[in-house]
Every structure is written in structure tokens, then in C-alpha cells.
Amino acid sequence: MTLQIVWFKRDLRLTDHPALSLAAARGPVLGLAVFEPSLWAQPDASGRHAAFYRDCLRELMASARAINLPILALTAEMPDALEQLRVRLGDFCLNSHQETGNWASFMRDRAVGAWCRAQGVRWIETPQDGVVRVLTSRDDWSRIHDSRMSGALLDPPAVTPLPESVRRVVSPLMSVQIDQAIEPWQALGQTDCCPGRQPGGRSQGLALLDSFFKGRGASYRFHMSSPGTAEQSCSRLSPHLAWGSLSVREVLHAVWRTRSRWQTEHGHPAQRSMLASLKSFESRLHWRCHFMQKLESEPEIELRCLHPATRGLRNEGAFTVEEAARFDAWREGRTGFPFVDACMRYLAHTGWINFRMRAMLTSFASQHLWLHWKRTGEHLARLYTDYEPGIHWPQVQMQSGTTGINTIRIYNPEKQRQDQDPDGAFVSRWVPDYGGVAYPAPIVDHLAAARAARDRLWSLRGDQASKAAAQQIFQKHGSRNPAREGAPRSRRRASQSTQQGFDF
Numbered sequence: 035m036t037l038q039i040v041w042f043k044r045d046l047r048l049t050d051h052p053a054l055s056l057a058a059a060r061g062p063v064l065g066l067a068v069f070e071p072s073l074w075a076q077p078d079a080s081g082r083h084a085a086f087y088r089d090c091l092r093e094l095m096a097s098a099r100a101i102n103l104p105i106l107a108l109t110a111e112m113p114d115a116l117e118q119l120r121v122r123l124g125d126f127c128l129n130s131h132q133e134t135g136n137w138a139s140f141m142r143d144r145a146v147g148a149w150c151r152a153q154g155v156r157w158i159e160t161p162q163d164g165v166v167r168v169l170t171s172r173d174d175w176s177r178i179h180d181s182r183m184s185g186a187l188l189d190p191p192a193v194t195p196l197p198e199s200v201r202r203v204v205s206p207l208m209s210v211q212i213d214q215a216i217e218p219w220q221a222l223g224q225t226d227c228c229p230g231r232q233p234g235g236r237s238q239g240l241a242l243l244d245s246f247f248k249g250r251g252a253s254y255r256f257h258m259s260s261p262g263t264a265e266q267s268c269s270r271l272s273p274h275l276a277w278g279s280l281s282v283r284e285v286l287h288a289v290w291r292t293r294s295r296w297q298t299e300h301g302h303p304a305q306r307s308m309l310a311s312l313k314s315f316e317s318r319l320h321w322r323c324h325f326m327q328k329l330e331s332e333p334e335i336e337l338r339c340l341h342p343a344t345r346g347l348r349n350e351g352a353f354t355v356e357e358a359a360r361f362d363a364w365r366e367g368r369t370g371f372p373f374v375d376a377c378m379r380y381l382a383h384t385g386w387i388n389f390r391m392r393a394m395l396t397s398f399a400s401q402h403l404w405l406h407w408k409r410t411g412e413h414l415a416r417l418y419t420d421y422e423p424g425i426h427w428p429q430v431q432m433q434s435g436t437t438g439i440n441t442i443r444i445y446n447p448e449k450q451r452q453d454q455d456p457d458g459a460f461v462s463r464w465v466p467d468y469g470g471v472a473y474p475a476p477i478v479d480h481l482a483a484a485r486a487a488r489d490r491l492w493s494l495r496g497d498q499a500s501k502a503a504a505q506q507i508f509q510k511h512g513s514r515n516p517a518r519e520g521a522p523r524s525r526r527r528a529s530q531s532t533q534q535g536f537d538f
């Protein structure tokens with residue numbers, strides 16, 4: 035039987051791992067995790083990602099030992115790692131999940147594909163979520179997504195032991211410790227491990243799932259918008275989904291099980307709020323795949339504005355001195371807008387912030403400071419422990435007004451402060467210098483800046499070429515159910531109208 039190599043990417047689990055289950059049915063399996071220096075040197079990579087990944091990998095390797103699955107951790111560029119293995123082990127079949135990653139991982143996958151073709155190695159890539167490779171029509175997407183999600187969950191498979199000849203070659207390589215392998219990342223300057231971040235590892239993800247469904251989730255719908263309450267009431271599962279210590283399908287199945295339990299809890303005081311929260315939460319899991327599908331269908335979303343009319347609107351080259359000063363103030367949390375600064379400092383410290391505040395931070399940088407979203411998006415990507423390119427870049431573009439199919443939203447930083455931090459507790463905690471002489475004055479007149487941004491974006495609508503381009507973008511990427519695009523209720527009517535034209 036041919037040796038099966040399972041390449042663990044951002045899918046660091048054994049449960050509900052279709053690529054592993056299929057490989058185990060075909061022959062003896064060797065797991066492989068590769069630390070690729072060129073990927074970790076990208077401007078969207080950070081030490082906190084590496085640290086979370088390391089936590090997950092460490093736990094994965096321990097659980098894999100329990101099912102006799104050896105996992106080899108190597109530091110190399112992926113085609114070089116494969117070549118080393120081919121020379122030492124001879125023939126094998128490569129198995130992995132289809133990955134919707136950043137541009138660098140997309141190019142890496144192309145290089146791996148070319149290597150496999152040149153060496154006659156079979157590479158089987160299996161879907162693991164609702165994202166569809168080579169989707170021919172967006173109209174079919176929901177149906178395919180739903181049928182995949184309703185499939186049965188996969189237990190960790192029984193694994194055929196490696197033949198002695200393979201074990202002899204692999205054993206000396208297995209002695210490399212994860213921490214040794216991680217050193218090259220630190221040499222790349224990825225030293226920001228973010229001590230305040232969520233710890234990684236599947237057991238941590240399962241504990242969050244449990245506490246969310248047993249109680250925290252009841253207030254989810256009401257508490258998700260304020261950063262002070264969201265920390266407790268949101269699921270906090272995002273880094274586990276991003277690095278794959280949990281599969282989106284197993285989380286969705288947990289929602290369905292929890293719902294049927296709560297449906298029988300007649301008269302329980304939390305029944306209504308829990309059922310409503312489960313509905314909102316389920317929608318977000320759906321959005322997850324919906325957004326990732328956009329990057330899967332068009333990887334260039336990470337690199338350039340989706341709507342052609344918005345290209346060149348903001349400076350796409352190196353920052354001017356003035357722009358660099360605005361960027362530094364934003365990223366260091368000293369814009370003079372205490373709520374924006376509190377959110378940025380909180381995010382830098384914890385590696386996480388809730389959806390609304392992510393949208394506000396992006397909107398503030400793109401609209402009020404008129405900075406190009408690529409640089410600011412990279413900075414946020416580094417700060418989010420849960421960085422998921424397929425959610426991140428389409429969201430960054432959506433909040434920057436460059437998609438052409440979403441209603442433009444400019445968050446007023448002072449209104450957000452009043453709405454989401456009415457007693458000022460969040461600002462006091464994260465910006466203790468606010469009110470002191472050293473705290474900066476606001477770096478922009480936020481009302482004038484928002485008006486100018488809105489006028490510039492509005493000036494793009496109307497002409498026929500823009501409308502036609504928006505129509506094409508909608509055909510390729512638009513949600514066929516606008517309630518699922520992530521737009522607030524009041525804006526859904528507007529986002530429905532995107533089918534007719536450029537909807538700024």
C-alpha cells in the first residue's frame with residue numbers, strides 16, 4: 035500500500051478531518067507539519083500567530099500519538115520538504131485540505147502542485163468546509179455549502195502503522211522539538227507572542243464551545259456589539275476555527291444539538307434568548323464560509339480594490355510623510371479619539387476584538403484617515419490571533435467602501451463611544467492617559483473627514499461603466515440572501531439594491 039502523507043496546514047485536529055480520514059482508508063499515514071520561512075516572513079504574519087499555531091500543534095502531536103499517528107515537524111519551504119521526503123522514503127501520495135489562504139500560500143500551493151506533477155506524486159486536496167473550489171455559479175453556493183455542513187462528523191480514524199522501513203527513516207527526524215522548529219520564525223523577527231492572547235490547542239477550543247452553549251451564549255445577541263461585554267459573550271472560537279483546532283462543521287453540529295436541547299426547555303427563563311442567540315451565531319458561521327468563498331473565487335481581493343473605479347482612489351504607493359504620521363498614530367493608539375485608541379490598545383494586548391470594533395478601526399483608517407486598506411489591513415492581520423485571510427480581506431475592503439456591492443458605512447468614533455462605552459469604563463481601562471496633558475488632540479476633524487470620504491465615494495456611482503462592473507461583482511460574489519452579508523438590518527434594503535447598481 036502506498037504511503038500516505040497528510041500535510042497539516044491550518045487544520046490542526048484529528049476529529050472531522052476529511053483529508054486524514056480518506057488517507058487512513060488508503061494506507062499507512064505519516065503526518066507532516068512544515069514551518070515555511072517564506073510564509074512567516076510575509077507582512078501579514080506575526081509571532082502571536084506562530085505562538086497559537088505552536089500551542090495547537092503541540093496538542094495535536096500528543097493526541098496523534100494516542101492513535102499511533104506520527105507527525106513530522108520540519109522547517110523548510112514545502113517543495114524542499116517534499117523533495118527531502120521523496121529522496122528518503124520513495125513513493126508517497128500527498129493529502130491535504132483545500133486551503134483558502136493568503137496570496138503567498140496560494141503561490142506556495144502552485145509550487146507544490148508543480149513539484150508533484152514533475153515528480154509524478156499524486157496530491158489529493160479535499161474540501162473541509164463550505165468553501166467551493168472552482169465554483170461555477172454563486173447561485174449554487176448555498177446549496178453546496180448546506181449539503182456539506184449537514185454531512186456526518188468524522189471521528190479520528192484508525193491508522194495503519196507505518197512499515198518498519200519508513201519508521202527507521204522517520205524516527206530520527208521526529209526528535210526535532212517544536213520549539214527548535216519555531217526558532218527560525220523568531221529569527222524572522224516574529225517575536226510578538228502577545229502574552230494576553232487566547233491560548234491555542236483543541237482542548238481550549240472545546241472548553242470555549244462548552245461554556246458558550248452552557249451559558250455565555252445566552253447574552254450573545256445583546257452583548258456582541260460592545261467591546262466590554264463581547265469578550266465574555268461572544269464565542270471566542272475564531273482562532274480555533276482559523277487554525278483548524280475545531281472544524282466549522284463540528285461547531286455547527288454543536289449549535290444544532292444545543293438548539294434541540296433548548297427547544298424542550300419550556301418555561302426556562304433563558305430559553306428565548308438562547309434560541310435567538312443560536313440563530314445569530316449560526317448565521318455568522320454561514321457568513322464565515324460566504325466571505326471565504328470570495329477570496330477563494332478571487333485571490334486578488336487581498337491585493338487590489340474589488341471595484342475597478344475605486345482603484346487609485348487612495349494612495350496605493352508608499353505612504354507620504356503625512357500619511358505615515360497618521361498611520362503611526364492609528365496603530366499606536368494615539369489618534370486623540372479615546373474610543374478608537376482604547377480599541378487599538380485592547381486589540382494589541384489581547385489579539386482579539388469584536389466585529390463592530392474591527393469595522394470601526396478599519397473604517398477610521400480608510401475613511402477618516404484616508405489610508406489605503408492594504409497597509410492598515412496587514413497591521414490588523416498581524417494583531418488578530420484569528421487572522422483568517424478569507425474573512426479578513428473581503429471585510430477590510432467592505433469597510434473601506436471598495437467592493438462596489440455593499441452600502442458604504444462610516445463609523446462615527448464619538449457616537450460609537452457613547453453607544454458602546456456609555457459609562458467610559460472601557461476607555462478608562464485602556465487609555466488611562468486620556469484627559470492628561472500628554473494625551474494627543476484629535477488628529478483629524480472627524481465629521482469633516484467623514485463627509486469628504488463619503489463625497490469621494492459617492493462621486494464614483496452613477497456612470498454606466500461603474501454600474502456594469504458592480505453588477506459583475508455581484509454575480510460573482512454577492513450574497514443571494516442579503517441578510518447574510520453582515521449588513522445591519524437597516525441597510526439590508528440598500529444592499530438588496532446592489533443588484534441594480536453601484537451601491538455607495
Ligand SMILES: Cc1cc2nc3c(=O)[nH]c(=O)nc-3n(C[C@H](O)[C@H](O)[C@H](O)COP(=O)(O)OP(=O)(O)OC[C@H]3O[C@@H](n4cnc5c(N)ncnc54)[C@H](O)[C@@H]3O)c2cc1C
Nearest residue numbers: 268269270271272318321322389392393420421422426429
Ligand atoms: C475588518 C474586519 C476584519 C476581520 N478579520 C477577521 C479575521 O481575520 N478572522 C476572523 O475569524 N474574523 C474576522 N472578522 C470577523 C469577526 O469580527 C470575527 O470573526 C469575530 O469578531 C470573532 O470573534 P468570535 O469568534 O467570538 O465571533 P462570534 O460572533 O462568536 O462568531 C462565531 C464565528 O463566526 C464567524 N464570524 C463571525 N462574524 C463574522 C463576520 N462578520 N464575517 C465572517 N465570519 C464571521 C467567525 O468564524 C467566528 O469565529 C473581521 C471583521 C472585520 C470587520
